[in-house]
Amino acid sequence: MIDPNRFLSDLHKLRSFGASGVGKGVVRPAYSEPDLAARDWLASQMAEAGLTPRWDAMGNLFGLAEGPSLLLGSHSDSQPTGGWLDGALGVVAALEVARAARESGGPAISVVSFQDEEGRFGVTTGSAVWSGGVSLMDADQLRDHDGVSLAEARSLLGDRVGASVDAAQFTGFIELHIEQGPTLDTSGEQIGVVTDIVGIRDQVITLSGQQNHAGTTPMALRRDAFQGLSAFNARLNDRLRNVVTPQSVWTIGHVSISPNASSIVPGQVRFSMQWRDGDAARLGRMQAVIDAVLEEVATEMGLDVEKGQMLGLEPVAMDADLRARLEAGAEAVSPNKWRKMPSGALHDATNVARLLPVAMLFVPSINGVSHAFEEDTHEDDLVAGLQVLAHAAGVFAQ
Ligand code: HGY
Ligand code: MN
Ligand code: MN
Numbered sequence: 001m002i003d004p005n006r007f008l009s010d011l012h013k014l015r016s017f018g019a020s021g022v023g024k025g026v027v028r029p030a031y032s033e034p035d036l037a038a039r040d041w042l043a044s045q046m047a048e049a050g051l052t053p054r055w056d057a058m059g060n061l062f063g064l065a066e067g068p069s070l071l072l073g074s075h076s077d078s079q080p081t082g083g084w085l086d087g088a089l090g091v092v093a094a095l096e097v098a099r100a101a102r103e104s105g106g107p108a109i110s111v112v113s114f115q116d117e118e119g120r121f122g123v124t125t126g127s128a129v130w131s132g133g134v135s136l137m138d139a140d141q142l143r144d145h146d147g148v149s150l151a152e153a154r155s156l157l158g159d160r161v162g163a164s165v166d167a168a169q170f171t172g173f174i175e176l177h178i179e180q181g182p183t184l185d186t187s188g189e190q191i192g193v194v195t196d197i198v199g200i201r202d203q204v205i206t207l208s209g210q211q212n213h214a215g216t217t218p219m220a221l222r223r224d225a226f227q228g229l230s231a232f233n234a235r236l237n238d239r240l241r242n243v244v245t246p247q248s249v250w251t252i253g254h255v256s257i258s259p260n261a262s263s264i265v266p267g268q269v270r271f272s273m274q275w276r277d278g279d280a281a282r283l284g285r286m287q288a289v290i291d292a293v294l295e296e297v298a299t300e301m302g303l304d305v306e307k308g309q310m311l312g313l314e315p316v317a318m319d320a321d322l323r324a325r326l327e328a329g330a331e332a333v334s335p336n337k338w339r340k341m342p343s344g345a346l347h348d349a350t351n352v353a354r355l356l357p358v359a360m361l362f363v364p365s366i367n368g369v370s371h372a373f374e375e376d377t378h379e380d381d382l383v384a385g386l387q388v389l390a391h392a393a394g395v396f397a398q
Contacts, residue, residue: 025373075117083375182368211267322359329391
């Protein structure tokens with residue numbers, strides 16, 4: 001039988017790995033010491049639940065049921081400063097549903113915690129490699145913002161790594177997640193059944209000018225990389241208006257200025273340029289605007305442009321049958337308090353859709369906050385999400 005208290009207690013236990021000390025926040029990026037400790041704990045819980053724990057070469061952790069099974073899960077790594085539920089909720093709920101299913105002789109349920117969903121090295125890296133979207137060899141070349149390669153980080157897995165996990169044993173994949181936006185919190189609804197997940201493009205761009213003295217270099221003669229980024233950002237916001245909808249988003253979230261000193265005209269700026277939309281063609285049109293504005297600013301300001309590898313995922317629709325099971329579960333658990341909605345955040349489900357039918361459900365995020373220590377969800381909403389997941393998996397709550 002689904003046990004909400006056991007589920008909530010496990011969720012708090014997982015939060016203790018990398019607890020930030022600020023609110024309920026966590027600092028548990030992929031391959032960090034708390035991430036691996038959390039995965040070791042999860043593996044022990046899987047084994048206790050009668051599942052066979054298996055780590056693949058990426059550090060994706062599976063808890064395998066025997067024979068064909070439905071796969072449930074999400075990810076247990078966090079953003080560099082993240083919330084306690086992003087990913088963790090889906091993993092712990094999966095564990096509870098699998099455990100309850102075994103206790104009641106119910107359907108076979110396997111569990112997964114994918115690695116590096118939060119993109120320390122790319123975009124949803126663990127599930128991208130597992131699903132064949134990116135080869136392990138190519139992924140190993142990716143570096144985080146501190147210059148550490150994925151290959152170096154993976155070596156920390158040591159002898160945990162076992163054989164690869166064949167997706168043919170799974171009949172489908174369902175991921176429970178927090179919404180991470182304001183829709184359900186604002187409407188007072190409890191469950192969102194996801195229709196589609198947006199697509200993304202993500203690229204690191206470097207602008208290089210001339211490092212120089214901040215007191216003696218006349219403004220007109222400067223090739224200031226930071227001024228280049230500043231002009232690029234302002235112009236981009238203006239020019240993208242011609243091609244975007246209110247659902248399109250773009251973010252410069254990581255910037256590193258060199259040499260980052262008060263009395264030096266910055267010679268170089270390296271920044272992340274990320275954009276998302278539900279329409280693949282529009283992602284392309286946004287890219288054309290970004291490239292054009294970059295070129296324009298670089299020419300005007302005498303800067304060189306270097307673009308890193310373009311990472312991306314296409315928008316995907318959820319599987320109709322699994323979605324219908326979630327909708328039936330939502331109506332049973334939260335009658336008239338659920339909706340169908342798209343996902344503006346990315347999820348491992350996007351990658352898994354290459355291999356299996358996938359579906360997702362959301363519970364509300366208080367004040368729509370996520371990727372921040374303040375991230376939280378009311379307990380009754382967490383439990384409602386667990387119950388809908390169990391319902392869709394054919395494991396009925398009492
Ligand atoms: O960035 C995202 O949408 C996800 O949380 N990785
Ligand atoms: Mn997530
Ligand atoms: Mn996230």
